[in-house]
Amino acid sequence: MIKIKINHQEIQCHEGQSVLEAARSNNIYIPAICYLTGCSPTVACKMCMAEMDGKRIYTCNTKVKENATILTQTPEILSERKAIMQTYGVNHPLECGVCDKSGECELQDLTLKMRVNVQPFNVQDDDKEAKTWAQTLYDPNLCIMCERCVTTCKDNIGDNNLKAIKTDLHAPDKFKDDMPKDPYSVWSRKQKALIGYIGDNPCLDCGECISVCPVGALGYKDFSYTANAWELQKIPSTCQHCPAGCFISYEVRHQDIAGEAKKIYRVSNNFNHNPICGAGRFVFDVSSSTQGSSNITEAINAIKNAKAVRIGGDLTNEEAYLIEGLRQKLGFKLYCEETRLFQEFARILGQKQTYDLTHIKSSDLIITLGCGVKTENPLVRYAINNALKLNKNTSLIYAHPIKDTLITKLSRSVFSIAYAPKADEIMLAMILTALGVNPDNALSSVYASQKTLYQTTTKEVKKTLPQENSQENSQEPKEITEKIEETIEIPYYEIFEQAGLEYAVYEKLTAMLTNATAPILLIGQDIYKHKRAKNIAALLAYLEKTTPIKIILIPPQTNSVGISLLCTLDTDLKTYPDQDIVGIRCKGGYSIDSDKYNAKDGSKENVDFILPALNQLEGTLSNFEYKLLPLKPALPYTGYDLSDIARAFGFYGESLVDYTHLLPQDLGYQNIPYDALNSFYTRSGEDKRGYHITPNQAPLAQSITPIEPITPQDFNAYLKYPQAQFSAITSSSHNLQTQIGIYTSKNNLDTLKLSQGDTITLTKGVREIKGRVYLDYDLEQDIFVISPCLDTQNIFENEIFENLTLKGAL
Structure with missing residues (x-):
């Protein structure tokens, strides 16, 4: 830590911090319109100007210095900031009364704060055509060219779809000699370009550019002119769609005089600290029917008579606690197969310390194994991209059987390794071999497959040629360089080659691991279904104990972490017919679940007993960072929930959150009531939501066995949801542009003479x-990536890769 003074106030800050971030960390206000926390500064607005030791600086891109004296409120600076705000107002449409941003507009706020009450500047206006991409409407007449949308698309999302495109607008040349340099440069820059979409591929279901826009230039198309910002109640909550547990705010307004009928108009986020994906932003149109169900006695009897209960992965912590209590009382089998596999894996790994996004962002080498970063956990993808963009020494090793150009295009520092399907254990063996780690002789099968590679190299050799000397002519010896080919022997391993891992991959991987000082390994959802998952977990446990590598597990479902801690799960051997199984937040012979009512068209599913959706209840989730996070109800629900059913079996709580403080402390939870949980970020980016769970379960013993070779096999189908789709909830939404379906490459689509939207049938037997x-x-690759909810006949029951036959197209 070092000391600096800002406006005569001495503060402490981290070396390497920008002055602006240091100020924010100490609750000192410096205005800035263009800057986004954790992103590269653009210095577009120059509102953050200050003096440091008598020299003009911009606090967004200037690093702190020991004992520096910084002034941010001198008369000259205040005057120039006022002039900048005056230029932003030139030709800005006077439509605040109907603008979607009015009431939370940073242009409004700073115009008032800078006390702008006259307009001394003018320039001829120009026609500017509105544009649209994804779910975004762009009105260039409202744009102030802060370029925050460009910055977040590049530094957070990683798509690089937006750019300031040179435009021929009228320039304010006549004011050049009469204005201070900084206000004129801001105005001149604003008149030279407009935002344009430059992506090679369509943008779908993101909307982060909408969130960061400080004015009304970028808006959500379905929200436009439907409500005023000041009418909307912001309800802080947690996204329910994947294990990231992102912070979101439901923006709600009543629909009737009594204020009982409510509607979610949009979802916003803390864009400085938590970018969110399309599911978090747009899947707010799905909830449960407000009245719920009245047949609670029937639901109670169904559970009482059930031989097994199958639960969904989006169960809240409190619901999981109650169901585990019911299991202990009633003795039924409890199934949640995807989470059970994760539970078993995590128990073998036996981590006493877990890691989070800050460790990803500070790592110099990020490795993914069996992890579809693009789809499994968007927040992790954003953190990886942010690290690659802002840290010059950070690299990514993306190891997965599916090649993904979105990931490889994030940075030149991405090394993509496409290994054979089901070869995840062999890929891990390559990492162990590169590190020289051989736990319990696990690499014996690798060493047994050793072979010799012969590599011809060319090297330069310097030679000295003797010169003839005579009495008349004496010459110095002549030095020449010759190129000589040399064949060298290189030991390598056939087991790696069978998995599609050539020596060049091993060589580069070894170099990257050797040079890394803070490596982190992300384990993806594919690994938990691997037939050798237990051995992989045991190997990883050894790896984490004996090397600097930190490990983060990406859970398969929204609350897999909470359910795996709270519930004793049985292996789902399909012993019982469906009529003997109660499904809670999933399908079963008797279904107790949300009916997924859609606010747009009134459609809903048939369930036997309705539970509130997660946007209608109070409760908590446990995310992949092992944080307990609060859920807040955005919409009304007057029916019964699981706590009402549990009271019939001796549980006392009047509501689900009566159990929040009872979550077992011996499993890492804390005795903190629901109403005492925070739900916010500090200005410096510290996540104050909920609390951290410290895993305290005894590790599950698992002996390490030698790496198994694989038999290479053809595949043309892979089971995985597309971006922004995660579950039956997201598939019920009418807001998403990304559809449930069968996805393939452009080459495969053309080869098969198919068009987007065609219905096809893939068969196996x-x-x-x-x-x-x-x-x-x-x-x-020319393969089919299939949304899991389409596999109703369980073709992928035991594998995530298959070789299917295309039956035909309709």
Whole structure:
């Protein structure tokens, strides 16, 4: 820590921090319109100007110095800031009364704060055509060219779809000699360009550019002119769609005089610290029917008589606590197979310390194994991209059987390794070999497959040629360089080659691991279904104990962490017929679940007993960082929930959150009531939501066995949701542009003479999968990526890779 003074106030800050971030960390206000926390500064607005030791600086891109004296409120600076705000107002449409941003507009706020009450500047206005991309409307007449949208698309999302494009607008040349340099440069820059979409592929379901826009230039198309910002109640909550647990705010307004009928108009986020994906932003149109169900006695009897209960992965912590209590009382089998596999894996790994996004962003080498970063956890993808963009020494090793150009285009520092399907254990063996780590002789099978590679190299050799000397002519010896070819022997391993891992991959991987000082390894959802998952977990446990590598597990479902800590799960051997199984937040012979009522068209699913959706209840989730996070109700629900059913079996709580403080402390939870949980970020970016869970379970013993070779096999199908789709909830939304379906590459689509939207059937034996085919622009291989909810006949029950036959197209 070092000391500086800002406006005569001495503060402490971290070396390497920008002055602006240091000020924010100490609750000192410096205005800034263009800057986004954690992103590269653009210095577009220059509102953050200050003096440091008598020299003009811009606090967004100037690093702190020991004992520096900084002034941010001198008369000259205040005057120039006022002039900048005056230039932003030139030709800005006077439509605040109907603008979607009015009431939370940074241009409004700073115009008032800078006390702008006259307009001394003018320039001829120009026609500017509105544009649209994804779910975004762009009105260039409202744009102040802060370029925050460009910055977040590049530094957070990683798509690089937006750019300031040179435009021929009227310039304010006549004021050049009469204005201070900084206000004129801001105005001149604003008149030279407009935002344009430059992406090679369509942008779908993101909307982060909408969130960061400080004015009304970028808006959500379905929200436009439907409500005023000051009418909307912001309800802080947690996203329910994936294990990231992102912070979101539901923006709600009543629909009737009594204020009882409410509607979610949009979802916003803390864009400085927590970018969110399309599911978090747009899947707010799905909830449960407000009145719920009245047949609670029937639901109670169904649970009482059930031989097994199957639960969904989006169960809240409190619901999981109650269901585990019911299991202990009633003795039924408890199934949640995807989470059970994760539970077993995590128990073998036995981490006593877990890691989070800050460790990803500070790592110099990020490795992914069996992790579809693009789809599994968007927040992790954003953190990886942010690290690659801002830290010059950070690299990514993306190891996965599916090649993904979106990931490889994030940075030149991405090393993509596409290994054979089901070869995840062998890929891990390569990492162990590169590190020289051989736990319990696990690499014996690798060493047994050693072979010799012969590599011809060319090297330069210097030679000295003797010169003839005579009495008349004496010459110095002549030095020449010759190129000589040399064949060298290189030991390598056939087991790696069988998995599609050539020596050049091993060589580069070894170099990257050797040079890394803070490596982190992300384990993806594919690994938990691997037939050798237990051995992989045991190897990783050894790796984490004996090397600097930190490990983060990406859970398969929204609350897999909470359910795996709270519930004793049984292996789902399909012993019981469906009529003997109660499904809670999933399908079963008797279904107790949200009916997924859609606010747009009134459609809903048939369930036997309705539970509130997660946007209608108070409760908590446990995310992949092992943080307990609060859920807040945005919409009314007057029916019964699981706590009402549990009271019939001796549980006392009147509501779900009566159990929040009872979550077991011996499993890492804390005795903190629901109403005492925070839900906010500090200005410096510290996540104050909920609390951290410290895992305290005894590790599950698992012996390490030698790495198993694989038999290479063909595949043309992979089971994985597309971007922004995660579950039956997201698939029920009418707001998302990304559809449930069968995705393939452009080359495969053309080769098969298919068009987007065609219905195709893929078969294996007598079983089949039917769905609409869509284009995945980032997919290189000619394969089918199938949304899991389409696999109703369980073709992928035991594997995530298959070789299917295309039956035909409709």
